[in-house]
Amino acid sequence: MNHNTAETSPGVQLIEVTADEAGQRIDNFLARHLKGVPKSYIYRIIRRGEVRVNSGRIQAKYKLCAGDRVRIPPVRVAANTKTVIRPGVGTDLEGRILFENNACLVLNKPAGIAVHGGSGISYGVIEALRAARPATAYLELAHRLDRETSGCLVIAKRRSFLRAFHEQLRQGDVNKHYLALTAGCWQGGKRTVDAPLRKNQLRGGERMVTVDDDGKQAVTVFRPVTRFAETTLVDVELKTGRTHQIRVHAVHIGHPLAGDAKYGDAAFNRQMRDLGLTRLMLHAHLLEFSLPLAADRMTLSAPLDADLKAVLDRLESP
Numbered sequence: 598m599n600h601n602t603a604e605t606s607p608g609v610q611l612i613e614v615t616a617d618e619a620g621q622r623i624d625n626f627l628a629r630h631l632k633g634v635p636k637s638y639i640y641r642i643i644r645r646g647e648v649r650v651n652s653g654r655i656q657a658k659y660k661l662c663a664g665d666r667v668r669i670p671p672v673r674v675a676a677n678t679k680t681v682i683r684p685g686v687g688t689d690l691e692g693r694i695l696f697e698n699n700a701c702l703v704l705n706k707p708a709g710i711a712v713h714g715g716s717g718i719s720y721g722v723i724e725a726l727r728a729a730r731p732a733t734a735y736l737e738l739a740h741r742l743d744r745e746t747s748g749c750l751v752i753a754k755r756r757s758f759l760r761a762f763h764e765q766l767r768q769g770d771v772n773k774h775y776l777a778l779t780a781g782c783w784q785g786g787k788r789t790v791d792a793p794l795r796k797n798q799l800r801g802g803e804r805m806v807t808v809d810d811d812g813k814q815a816v817t818v819f820r821p822v823t824r825f826a827e828t829t830l831v832d833v834e835l836k837t838g839r840t841h842q843i844r845v846h847a848v849h850i851g852h853p854l855a856g857d858a859k860y861g862d863a864a865f866n867r868q869m870r871d872l873g874l875t876r877l878m879l880h881a882h883l884l885e886f887s888l889p890l891a892a893d894r895m896t897l898s899a900p901l902d903a904d905l906k907a908v909l910d911r912l913e914s915p
Contacts, residue, residue, distance in 0.1 A: 610669040617756045620662040620763075623655055625650065625737075640793045642670060686710075687729025690722060695749065695897050700888065701739065702759040706750040706863055706878045707898040710897055712741050726752065729859070740766065743841070745856075748775065748881025748899045761889040766838070772885035775833040775843060776901065778878040779852035780865040783829035785819040790846040794839045805859070806841040808849050815839040817846040826913040827868075828855065832882075840907070843879060855908075872911045873904070880905065 610630070610874045618626065627639045627648065646654045649668040659669035661667070662859045693705040702840050704722065706712070713719035727736050739751035739762045753759035765771045771826075772882070795812030814876070823830040833843050847853055853861040855869045855878040869878075903910075 598741070600882050603656075604683070604747060608671055610667075612667045612669065614661045614665040614667060616663040618761050619661055619665075621661055621756075623650065623667070624657040625658045625763055626667065627669065628663055630669060634726065635781060638672070650683070655742075678692055686720075686725045690725055691729060696895070698888070700755050701762070702752045702754065703884065703897050704750045704752060706742055706881075707902070708745055708747040708873055711744040712738055712750065718845075723752070723852055726879065737765070740771075740838070742881060743877075745877035746775075746879045746881060747905075749773075749884040749897055751884070751886070762886065767904060769836070770887065772883070773835045773881065774792060774883040775835070776880045776882045777833050777843060777847065778874075779819075779829050779831055779847055779857040780827070780855065780862055781829065781852050782827065783819075783824060783831065783852065786821065788819045788850065790819065791815075792849055794845055796840055801825055803859075804840070806839070806845045807849075808845065813837075813839060815842050815846065817842055818851070819847075819852075828912060830909065844877075863897055867887060869908070872908050874908045875904070878905060878908070 600670050604666050612630065614626075624636070624639055624643065627643075628634070628636060631639065637701070640657055642648050643655070647670040650659065650665050650849035652668075675768050680857040690704060690776055691708070693707065694702055694737065695705055696703040702908050706722060710725075713721040715724050723736060723738050727733070730736065733754065735754055737753045737756075739753045740758055742748065742750055751762060753762065762771070769783075770781065774909075787804070792808045792815060793810060793812035794806050794815040797807060813838060818836065819836070822831045823834050831852075835842060844854055844857050847857075848860050852864065855861070856866055856874050857879075866874075880901055881899065882901070883896070884897050885894055887894050
């Protein structure tokens with residue numbers, strides 16, 4: 598065997614989609630079958646028409662059906678390419694599991710780690726968990742959290758659970774609540790923000806989201822929990838799941854989030870740094886959903902990390 602071979606080039610693959618694989622997007626299907634191939638390359642071969650489903654061209658958002666025949670072209674993959682995951686990450690994540698059964702697990706995701714690799718990030722939560730559990734056949738993200746956000750993150754261990762969870766998301770049957778520290782003294786009680794959001798690309802390719810009448814509908818419910826002298830801890834309920842929704846809606850109503858370097862207030866962030874805040878103060882603290890074939894609803898709560906608790910303890914009362 599020649600161990601110096603830099604690249605391998607597997608031939609054309611023809612794969613028939615099983616019932617358990619039905620419902621997933623073609624780009625995610627390819628990512629699982631082409632381990633080590635960058636997502637950017639996967640999107641390229643889809644756009645070029647090199648990937649075919651039932652002999653026809655498709656888009657990256659195409660959802661597979663049972664019995665579909667997928668043609669995957671020869672793809673050159675570096676034979677020695679391997680994602681190097683920092684030692685201890687998998688163990689740390691295992692210690693933050695809030696719930697697990699044979700269908701899923703729910704993790705209290707730490708801030709500062711992406712949910713998946715890509716865009717210059719070599720690995721995220723899902724890659725670290727797969728590396729820590731090589732014997733587990735199926736681990737997939739059921740939804741997403743921003744890299745800077747901590748808290749409840751659902752990982753599917755079975756395709757059937759993933760389909761059921763996504764259906765609950767579509768039907769609005771997953772309740773998601775966050776804790777956020779906002780600038781300013783909150784006036785009144787609950788406030789519902791119904792303001793459409795639109796994604797834009799700005800200088801340097803940085804993705805920004807703005808309130809825009811031509812955007813997609815986005816609804817967020819803010820409820821004050823604790824009022825401090827110059828800040829307010831709020832419970833935030835997501836009615837829709839748009840990118841950066843909470844952060845942009847908070848700015849829209851004049852209460853930017855503490856530690857938000859992208860959308861927030863620089864002077865307020867400096868004030869919070871003086872109190873020891875080194876991250877975005879946004880935490881997915883409560884998640885409610887149904888387990889397939891179970892009558893009861895699951896309600897899971899992720900405790901605040903010690904660093905966030907310490908910041909709250911330093912805030913002055915009104």
